[in-house]
Amino acid sequence: MAEDSAENHDAPRRLRQAFGSFATGVTVVTAHDADGAPIGFTANSFTSVSLDPPLLLVCLAKSSGNLTSFSQAQRFAVNILKDTQRDVSARFASRVEDRFSNTDWHSGPEGTPVLDGTVAWFECVTDNLVDAGDHVILIGRITNFDHSDARPLAYLRGHYLDLGIAETAAEQVSHHGGVRVGCVLDCLGKVLLQRTTEGWTLPFGKTCAGFREARAELEKTLAAQNVNAEIGALYSVFEAPNGNATWMIFQGDLHSFSQGEELQLFDPDALPLAEIDARQLRAALRRYASEARQSRFGLYVDDAHSSGNVTQVEARPTPWTRFITGQEGQQ
Numbered sequence: 001m002a003e004d005s006a007e008n009h010d011a012p013r014r015l016r017q018a019f020g021s022f023a024t025g026v027t028v029v030t031a032h033d034a035d036g037a038p039i040g041f042t043a044n045s046f047t048s049v050s051l052d053p054p055l056l057l058v059c060l061a062k063s064s065g066n067l068t069s070f071s072q073a074q075r076f077a078v079n080i081l082k083d084t085q086r087d088v089s090a091r092f093a094s095r096v097e098d099r100f101s102n103t104d105w106h107s108g109p110e111g112t113p114v115l116d117g118t119v120a121w122f123e124c125v126t127d128n129l130v131d132a133g134d135h136v137i138l139i140g141r142i143t144n145f146d147h148s149d150a151r152p153l154a155y156l157r158g159h160y161l162d163l164g165i166a167e168t169a170a171e172q173v174s175h176h177g178g179v180r181v182g183c184v185l186d187c188l189g190k191v192l193l194q195r196t197t198e199g200w201t202l203p204f205g206k207t208c209a210g211f212r213e214a215r216a217e218l219e220k221t222l223a224a225q226n227v228n229a230e231i232g233a234l235y236s237v238f239e240a241p242n243g244n245a246t247w248m249i250f251q252g253d254l255h256s257f258s259q260g261e262e263l264q265l266f267d268p269d270a271l272p273l274a275e276i277d278a279r280q281l282r283a284a285l286r287r288y289a290s291e292a293r294q295s296r297f298g299l300y301v302d303d304a305h306s307s308g309n310v311t312q313v314e315a316r317p318t319p320w321t322r323f324i325t326g327q328e329g330q331q
């Protein structure tokens with residue numbers, strides 16, 4: 001580890017990097033400006049401060065175009081983003097003029113803009129502003145809040161964390177002979193399957209040496225078929241039927257695709273299982289159908305010593321080391 005002193009001209013950059021090694025969630029802080037227009041910015045400097053009285057804080061850069069508006073706002077809200085809201089994080093960190101026109105939001109109980117579909121939100125009265133170097137600390141007294149047990153978006157070293165974990169896992173599995181990435185895409189409760197000469201399968205990319213390339217291959221395949229989807233959490237990891245690669249299946253939301261002979265949506269309870277060649281895929285889809293009924297999904301990782309484990313993802317995640325020793329499992 002390289003040490004640094006404040007005199008070092010490179011210190012601010014290195015300090016920013018060092019701060020970045022603290023994993024955080026991602027929030028969007030919202031308020032109304034003096035004209036009543038909704039304003040907001042992405043922030044990971046959110047911290048819970050006190051239960052009694054209920055206080056939180058967030059740091060706003062003095063360079064922000066929103067500094068005056070937030071300093072003068074009587075109220076503001078902190079919205080904790082869900083793992084599928086990377087686009088919202090990017091929009092509220094960008095130079096887009098009206099960040100709200102493409103964002104679903106509503107007014108909170110006290111009238112503050114509250115974003116839809118987040119993990120949690122806190123509506124606050126501005127309690128105090130603390131001048132702190134190149135930032136202002138906004139301290140809010142919470143008047144209303146709500147939360148769900150959806151998975152939050154996480155951020156570490158300038159990257160969203162969910163993918164980072166998958167990449168680490170994939171770097172390990174790639175020693176195993178290659179990685180092939182596929183996806184279970186949901187559209188209004190139905191699952192997208194692809195027809196091949198052997199029957200039906202999930203959309204897959206080609207087998208590659210590493211996860212990054214394999215994921216890019218899947219994205220390329222989807223794009224070539226006009227499939228517009230958002231890929232989310234890892235769902236299932238197991239040995240390929242021929243044993244020479246690891247298959248990683250992600251969950252995702254299907255926004256649009258061109259209906260045709262090759263791609264079709266199926267009700268999870270009416271999947272053409274008899275026409276799905278790979279036993280592991282049949283098992284993954286059977287599990288998906290049963291989990292979809294409860295809207296609660298787990299991560300399956302096969303294991304050298306047992307028939308494979310399903311872990312509720314909100315609970316303790318399956319250790320990634322399993323990827324190294326995994327063998328063909330019996331789901």
Ligand SMILES: Cc1cc2nc3c(=O)[nH]c(=O)nc-3n(C[C@H](O)[C@H](O)[C@H](O)COP(=O)(O)O)c2cc1C
Nearest residue numbers: 041042043044045059060061064065066092093094
């Ligand atoms: C993940 C992430 C976290 C951020 N955290 C903060 C923060 O805590 N405070 C801050 O002032 N800016 C933060 N930013 C940057 C602001 O979102 C961005 O500079 C701001 O929205 C720029 O627009 P503005 O000048 O109109 O405010 C963050 C950006 C990202 C992508």
